[in-house]
Amino acid sequence: MSLRLILAVLAAKLVMHISRLLGKGRGSSLPGMLALRICPDLLGHFENQPRTATIMVTGTNGKTTTNNMLAGILEREGYQVVANREGANLITGVATAFIRSSSILGRVRCDYAVLEVDEAAFTGVTKWIKPRLVVIINFFRDQLDRYGELDTTIKNVLAAVKQLPDSTVLILNADDPLVARLARESGYHSKFYGVRPVQELSGNVAYSREAKFCPFCGHALEYNIYLYSQLGDYKCTQCDFARPQPDIEAESVTTGVGGTTAFLNDDKNKWQLNLPVRGMHNLYNALAAFTAAYLLGVKPETAVAGLETYTPATGRMESFRYGSKQVVLVLVKNPTGFNQALSGLLTGEVEQDVMIAINDNAADGRDISWLWDVDFEILTRTPEKFKRFICSGQRAEDMALRLKYAGVSPTIIEIENDFSRAVDSALNGESGAVSVLVTYTALWPVEKILSRRAERMKQSVDYSVPSVS
Incomplete structure (x- = not known):
């Protein structure tokens, strides 16, 4: 146990306390920033402390919601969870999440760490912490002045994934070709989730769609149905790249002001989900969380109950x-x-x-x-x-x-x-x-x-x- 680590944790906890006293929120990034300056290898100390596994959620839209849904499901199952629920998803926010749950000596008692990680910070975080599961939800254009072109973001995430242990499992959005491609490009064991593409779910917004060409042969992708943006039922007619059959798929979807209803199935069983938030995007978030929980061995009924009691974070x-x-x-x-x-x-x-x-x-x-x-x-x-x-x-x-x-x-x-x-x-x-x-x-x-x-x-x-x- 190094003195530098103890000083870093103490300083961070003091900043958290002061932040609360001043009414400046919970201090979701600044404590981690300070701790990392004092002890740059701080995250390496926390890597193996979760007793069961670390799960990371990355992508463009819906990281906070998906992350919090999954953390809530695991807690409902009786597990102790460390999570950066505030949406502070840079390396500083991840450090803060661990410090908040740790003792002064930097010891964390938890079964799982469920960490939302910004796609641009994914490389830096995975340098220190190796997740068992990586949930990748979608890729959209976002803040070009910070991320650069979308292809750059995808390549950076892929490069970071390839540095993870061979035992890592990817949970991928089957309906987003920019995400589904990572299964083949990485070679890692992958599980897919998606929404059964039917015409009544096709959106009426004229989206600027990102995935127009096959990532493997460059030929134009053909869509039978768009669900929203580039998410939908796609295929390349020049090679064998196409929407994979999801391991967990939502069907009979209805969404309105009161929320979203769907049936989730794994080809053998069906579970009805009454999600208290509306919108297809939130159904995808719930699907990602359900699939991760399912692979971790959580009872599907527990996962559904956790999703049905989900409370949105600020602004969601x-x-x-x-x-x-x-x-x-x-x-x-x-x-x-x-x-x-x-x-x-x-x-x-x-x-x-x-x-x-x-x-x-x-x-x-x-x-x-x-x-x-x-x-x-x-x-x-x-x-x-x-x-x-x-x-x-x-x-x-x-x-x-x-x-x-x-x-x-x-x-x-x-x-x-x-x-x-x-x-x-x-x-x-x-x-x-x-x-x-x-x-x-x-x-x-x-x-x-x-x-x-x-x-x-x-x-x-x-x-x-x-x-x-």
Whole structure:
């Protein structure tokens, strides 16, 4: 036991305590950052401490939700779990998660470590910690000024996977060709999950789809059905690359305002799932968590029960009540995620006000040109659903301009850069519901304002927002 390790843990725990006292959240990244400066090999000390296994979740959209769903399932089964539930998924957030659960001497008592890892940080984290399972959920364009081109991100994740032990198992999204390709390219044992592709599930948003060509022969991929973005039933007619048959597949899917219902099957058994959050993207998150739990030997009935009691983290379809109005807070960070949020708006049954807060800090991405890849035009197909659009944040004017070019009438677009006044305007409008869509650095201040003004419907742990999710 090195003195440097003890000092690092002590310093980090002190920072956590001070952060709570000052009301600055739980300190999800700064403690780990400080600890790693004092003891750079800190993570290596924690690598073998989970008694059973470490599971990592990586990809673009849905890491926090998938990670927390899986952690909740394992805890429901009676296991002790270390997890970075806040979404702090850089190496600093992973270090913080271990330190939070450790003794002063750096000893952790847990059965599993369930770690969300940013795709750009995956190489750095896996240098120190070797997971038994790696869950890869999807790949979409996200913050080009930080990640670079999508091909670069995929190549970096693949290179890191190839450095893991041969016993590592990959859990892959069968419906995303950018993910499914990793089974063949890595050569690792892989299990797949997916949604049975049927026409009634095909989305109506004009997505900017990423996977247009076969990664092996370069020929154009052909799709029978798109579920959303590049996820769907695909094949290459020039070689044998095609959507693999999932080991766990969702069928008979219905999704609406109240949540999502589906049957999960493994070719032998079926389990009904009533997920309390809406949207196809959340069904995929649940499928990933269920598949991981299934492979770890968790009883399927326990996994389903855990998913059915899932409570969203801050900004992940979080619900509030203001008088008689339902208010939903949603984090948006790239075109695909934003499109899914817009699809959710269309399921509303009453006229609503929509607040959109766009910042361009480093964690949001300085380049906001991605807003022009979002299908805001879909909002004009059912104008009766929307009373007003309140644009806020550092780039409120840019957001208002994008809505105008999408065909939204300027008479129902308001600009209010101040978050507090924007929230008040949205809450006190004449509509029957409010949707609040925000980027990273807008999420935490807007959530704090909402929590003071409105009643949180499903109480989630008061997590702070990480720099990157």
